[in-house]
Amino acid sequence: MDAFFAAVEQAAKPSLRGKPVIVGGLGGRGVVSTASYEARKFGVHSAMPMAQARRLCPNAAFLAGRFEAYRYVSDIVMGLLRELSPLVQPLSLDEAFVDLEAGPYGPVLAEADHETGERLVLALAEDLRADILRLTGLTGSVGAAGSKLMAKIASEQAKPDGLVLVEPGQERAVLGPMPVRALPGIGPATEQVLRRAGLTTVADLAEAGEAELVQLLGRAHGAGVHQMATGLDERPVVADQDAKSVSVEDTYEVDLADRERVLREVEALAARCVRRLRAAGRSGRTVVLKVRRFDFSTLTRSETLGGPTDDEAVITATARRLAEQVDITGGVRLLGVGVAQLADYTQEDLFAQALREEAAEHAEEQPEAEEAEEEPDAVRVRRWLPGQDVRHAEFGPGWVQGSGVGRVTVRFETPWSEPGRVRTFAVDDPALEPSRPLPLRRGADADAGEGDGEGD
């Protein structure tokens, strides 16, 4: 999908169409997640600090992400891909590999001569792009080729709103002139290593030979880069991969300085991590603590338990123990808690059981120590995030344009309306409430994409 998050925002918010839109972290330490093509003209791109994006493109709309809406659109698009073949490998919400040979067109493609096969693939791809546009109002780009490597490269070339096919046999001719960074897996560090060895294009890599690349990059990476540079890629498309780890992390607006605060945050992160773990029906054996210090140096500490668990008390206590051992001098800007070595089920967890029994014994001795700083519901101030969906009792559906000094500004429009008008309310106006995202196409059922459309 092209500039996916920003494109969803423009589809959902008519007043933003044709204008620069930047989705990302809105706090002082946020970065750009996605910039619309209008914003990219100003030099804004993914992973750029938000502060820099604001300097480059001050008139853009800066929005927090709405992942429920992105997932909704993603489900629709992935559903279309699965009509082409059951063998679909999503890489993220907005990108996937499809193995056409494993689907209904596989036998036809296998029989067809070169030219007929090519015409069929192009027709399937254009139909797919048309279906995506019809069902979501968004554009996507397709790369078609004989391997994942070349399909990926072709799709990059196709962006935005395009289709590129690489004919079998043309791989090296297409790759050769490209900079080494075009190959997936070659980032800034590898690029530097290669540049110092005088290798700047993919053709240079192919000529260098495997031995030299292994020498420079290590066994696995060197061999992989050599394969790719010669246009070879045998990796299969793999569907339904189970996650191998679950983690949660937060960067704080201001560095944390004191130990007690760090320990409290670690416990809260562990609780969130456990919630995600349990929601996925998984349990894990290794608990990982991540700490990024004031100077951006990052360390991890981990502990492997006797068996997999999804018990909050066990995981929290382990994370806390790890946090007690790290040096926090100078301050901490990020904390994270993760669980790895995941299993599908929880074995009988004797340790967790023992902890619960112990907690029950001590329950009478330690009454109500927690929850001191929680404000009562009536006093808690609601946070209105730019981009957020809201509904007003009188004016209907809209989205938060901004808020401050006790006021919140809302634009009243829907994906299928004309650009709407703006009104301002008190932040605690009882007529205004957060709401779920609306479908991008009028009349689309709220359940669309949730497993229907696959046709039994």
Place this chain on the structure above:
DNA sequence: TCTGGGGTCCTAGGACCC
């Protein structure tokens, strides 16, 4: 107003075992 959050894979050293 420098640098998110959620992941994957690889490497390397030490412990431990046979």
Place this chain on the structure above:
DNA sequence: TCTGGGGTCCTAGGACCC
């Protein structure tokens, strides 16, 4: 009797991707 060789597991760090 100055000390092999292979394997696995754990830990920590780093590169990379979206």
